[in-house]
Amino acid sequence: MGEPAAAETVIVIDDDYTMRFSCGKILTKMGLQAEVFEDGARGLDGVATAKPAMVIVDLKMPGISGMEVISRVHEIDPQIIIVVITGYATIDTAVEAVRRGAYDFLPKPFSPDELRLIVNRGLERRRLAMESQHHEIEQTMLKRRFVTFVSHQLRTPLVAIHQYLDVLKHLDQEDDVPRFRRREWLDRCLTRIDELQNLITDWLTLAQVEGGTLSKERIKVDLNTVISPILKAYEQTASAKNVSLQAQLSEDCLFVWGDRNCLNVLFDNLITNAIKYNKSGGTVTVSGSQSRGEVVIAIADTGVGIPEKYRPFLFAEFFRVKDDSAKKTVGTGLGLHISKKIVSEMGGTIDVESEVGVGSTFWVRLPAWHEPEAAREG
Amino acid sequence: MQDEKRILMVDDDHDFVEAVSCFLELNGFRVFRAYNGADGIRLAKMERPDLILMDIMMNERTEGFFTIHEIRRDPALKNVPIFVLSSFCTRLPDFEIPASGGWLTHDMFFAKPVDTAQLLEKIRQRVGVTA
Numbered sequence: 001m002g003e004p005a006a007a008e009t010v011i012v013i014d015d016d017y018t019m020r021f022s023c024g025k026i027l028t029k030m031g032l033q034a035e036v037f038e039d040g041a042r043g044l045d046g047v048a049t050a051k052p053a054m055v056i057v058d059l060k061m062p063g064i065s066g067m068e069v070i071s072r073v074h075e076i077d078p079q080i081i082i083v084v085i086t087g088y089a090t091i092d093t094a095v096e097a098v099r100r101g102a103y104d105f106l107p108k109p110f111s112p113d114e115l116r117l118i119v120n121r122g123l124e125r126r127r128l129a130m131e132s133q134h135h136e137i138e139q140t141m142l143k144r145r146f147v148t149f150v151s152h153q154l155r156t157p158l159v160a161i162h163q164y165l166d167v168l169k170h171l172d173q174e175d176d177v178p179r180f181r182r183r184e185w186l187d188r189c190l191t192r193i194d195e196l197q198n199l200i201t202d203w204l205t206l207a208q209v210e211g212g213t214l215s216k217e218r219i220k221v222d223l224n225t226v227i228s229p230i231l232k233a234y235e236q237t238a239s240a241k242n243v244s245l246q247a248q249l250s251e252d253c254l255f256v257w258g259d260r261n262c263l264n265v266l267f268d269n270l271i272t273n274a275i276k277y278n279k280s281g282g283t284v285t286v287s288g289s290q291s292r293g294e295v296v297i298a299i300a301d302t303g304v305g306i307p308e309k310y311r312p313f314l315f316a317e318f319f320r321v322k323d324d325s326a327k328k329t330v331g332t333g334l335g336l337h338i339s340k341k342i343v344s345e346m347g348g349t350i351d352v353e354s355e356v357g358v359g360s361t362f363w364v365r366l367p368a369w370h371e372p373e374a375a376r377e378g
Numbered sequence: 379m380q381d382e383k384r385i386l387m388v389d390d391d392h393d394f395v396e397a398v399s400c401f402l403e404l405n406g407f408r409v410f411r412a413y414n415g416a417d418g419i420r421l422a423k424m425e426r427p428d429l430i431l432m433d434i435m436m437n438e439r440t441e442g443f444f445t446i447h448e449i450r451r452d453p454a455l456k457n458v459p460i461f462v463l464s465s466f467c468t469r470l471p472d473f474e475i476p477a478s479g480g481w482l483t484h485d486m487f488f489a490k491p492v493d494t495a496q497l498l499e500k501i502r503q504r505v506g507v508t509a
Contacts, residue, residue, distance in 0.1 A: 152435060155465050155490075160393035162491035167401045170494055177400065188393050 008053035008123060009033040013043030013069060014085060015061045023056060026112045030119065040064030044072050047080070054081040054122055056106075059093055067093075070100050079129065081122040085110075149318060153199055153332075157192035164189050195332075202334035205265055206317075209341045214261055220369045223254035223295060226263045227286055230271050242280040245271075248287035255369035256295050262342045267297075269335040270362050274301035276331070277360070290368050294348075297364045305356035314352060315340040383505045384425060386410045388418035388445060389433035389463070394490070398431070398463075401494050402501070415445035422449045427458065428505045434464040459504050461497075465490035 010032050014020040020036040027034035035050055037043035040063050047055060055073050059066035066084055073080050082102045086094040094105040103122050106114065164185045171177050177185075208214035231245050238245050256263070267286075274284040282302035289296055306314065306321060313319045318333040343350045347367050354360035385407050389395050392413065399409035410425050412418040414436055422430060430449065434442035442462065449455050462485070486504075488497060502508070 152465070156391060159465055159490045160391055160397070163394050163397040163494070166491060166494045167397045170401065171404065177404070181400075185397070188396075192393060 007031060007033045009035060009050050010054045010056065010119065011043060011046050011050060011052045012036045012056045013038075013040060013046075013061070013066075014056075014058040015039060016058065019058070019085070022112075023115060026115055027119065030116060032119075040066070040069045040072075043069060044076075047073050047076055051077065052080060053126055054083065054119065056083045056085065056119075058085045059097060060087065067097060067100065070097060070102055074101050079126065081126045083118055083122055146317075150203065153318070154196065157196045157199075160192050161189045199332045199334075202332045202338065206334055206338050206341070209262070209265075209338055209345065214259070214265070217259045217261075218257055219260070221256055221258050221260055221263055223256060223263065223267075223288055223297060224249050224251065226260065227267050227271075227288070227297070230264070230267050231286065234271060234275060238275050238284065241275060241278065243275055243278045243282050243284060245275075246283060246285045248285065250289050253290040253368075254288045254295050254297075256346070256366045257369045258346045258366065262345070266339050266342045266364070267299075269339045270299045270364070273335060274299050274303070274360075274362075277301060278303040282359075293368050293370075294365045295368045297366075298361050299364070300359060300361040302359040305358055306352065306354040306360055307356055308354075311352060311354065315350070382406065382408045383429070383507055384408045384410065384427045385429050385431065385501070386412065386418065386421055386425060386427035387431040388412045388415065388421075388436075388442070389431070390414055390436040391433070394433075398492070398494070398497070402498070405498055406507070407501075415441040415448075418445050419448045422455055422458070423452055426454060429501060430458055430460045432460055432462050434462060460485045461500070461504075462487045463490055463492055463497075464488075 010027050012020045012023045012027070012034065014023070014036075015038055017038075020038065024034040024036045035046055035052070037046050039061060040057075043055070043057065044064070046052075055069070057066045057069045057073075064072075070082050070084070073082055082097075084094060084097045084102045084105045085108060086097075086105055087108050094102075094107070097105060103125065104118050106118055168177070168182065168185065205214065227249060228247065231247055235245060271284065271286065278284060278301050283300075284302075285298075285300045287298045287300070310319075310321050315336050317337045319337070320331055320333040340350055343364060343366070349363075349365045351363045351365075352360055353363070383406075385399075385402055387395055387399050387409055390413050395411050395413070399411055402409050410421050410427060412421050418430075418432070421427075432442050432446060436442060442464065446460055446462075449458070449460070464487070486500060
């Protein structure tokens with residue numbers, strides 16, 4: 001919406017010259033494009049060519065009646081706002097007109113202010129309707145793209161596994177493929193199956209986070225009791241990659257008000273990433289402290305780092321850094337997206353600092369737990 | 379003895395490339411591997427393959443189509459047979475794609491995963507190798 005929108009067109013259909021003339025003048029002064037017609041037939045032609053935002057029509061006219069104009073206008077475009085002009089005596093007809101799809105009515109005689117008010121209200125309503133329709137279309141397209149994307153993501157590893165097995169089947173007799181390669185292929189099949197498993201798990205977690213079923217609980221959680229077991233669980237994975245894990249967590253002050261499941265998923269994601277994208281001989285340092293009502297956890301790695309151009313998209317669904325160094329690492333592109341959702345749900349924030357070749361640090365800030373006033377005793 | 383026929387395979391899935399090209403190599407072909415469209419174009423111009431196996435959805439959703447277009451612009455490659463191997467539509471059987479659709483009559487479409495033996499047979503037919 002950067003540039004100013006073209007003036008909206010409003011068509012006035014009235015057999016009374018003075019009426020359509022003065023309406024036209026007021027509308028033009030409002031910055032609208034006004035077109036006036038003296039009967040229904042001409043008016044409808046005008047509607048068909050001008051595609052107006054609004055039609056103001058007198059109900060009582062010779063020839064095609066105002067009532068018929070309403071339905072014909074909506075046949076042309078149901079989004080056009082229709083306002084009917086009626087005499088005092090015909091308020092029942094006005095109600096009927098609204099039932100047939102007119103947006104509002106102007107009882108005669110009306111002041112320029114009344115006209116302006118109704119026109120502005122009608123146009124505003126149209127803009128809202130069009131915006132919400134636009135939003136709906138966007139949502140549908142997003143969903144459709146998501147489905148296409150996910151099925152491609154699911155199919156890719158399956159295709160690779162199938163292909164390995166198909167080739168192995170064809171070569172079964174001759175033992176053409178050297179034994180070590182056969183072994184390597186089977187390992188690759190297992191890796192791709194893991195990839196598939198992770199994708200399904202992450203996708204399910206995302207659905208749970210979005211549906212709110214993963215994070216119903218709000219209890220006092222000591223982050224020491226979340227993070228320490230995760231670090232312990234990944235000790236072997238890390239040492240296999242020659243990465244050392246370090247914790248600098250203050251005792252007794254890392255209490256947050258949250259859901260244990262969600263916090264587990266969150267720190268599991270961030271810690272596995274820090275190990276996965278690290279270098280041999282590197283370190284992962286998880287530090288935590290409390291300041292100004294916030295618990296701040298930093299997960300720092302000494303890995304490949306994230307190029308600046310990718311950082312704005314880092315937390316987006318299915319985003320993965322496309323550099324060759326990152327491509328060798330298996331990932332679903334959902335981990336950080338899920339993490340961000342969890343953190344926002346708990347009223348916190350997540351940020352990243354990174355330098356290519358040096359490492360990345362993810363900062364998680366969560367509202368600290370406070371002893372509720374009412375529950376305090378003594 | 380027949381000349382060794384040269385095949386270029388363009389696909390961003392390393393495992394898929396490994397499985398198929400290994401099979402083709404064991405069956406007497408020389409296979410060049412490219413893992414993205416740009417490398418595919420470069421290798422096609424450099425190696426002048428007898429046939430190209432092309433994926434469609436790589437880094438970009440339609441990378442394969444652009445890659446084919448670029449390859450075809452080279453006069454030396456404008457008639458090279460291209461077999462599309464893609465999972466972007468599973469219902470399409472492997473059929474001959476009509477020239478009216480911008481394809482050459484000897485181009486073919488295969489849905490992934492491919493029947494390796496059938497692919498080998500079609501490649502042999504196209505490049506004129508007898509088993």
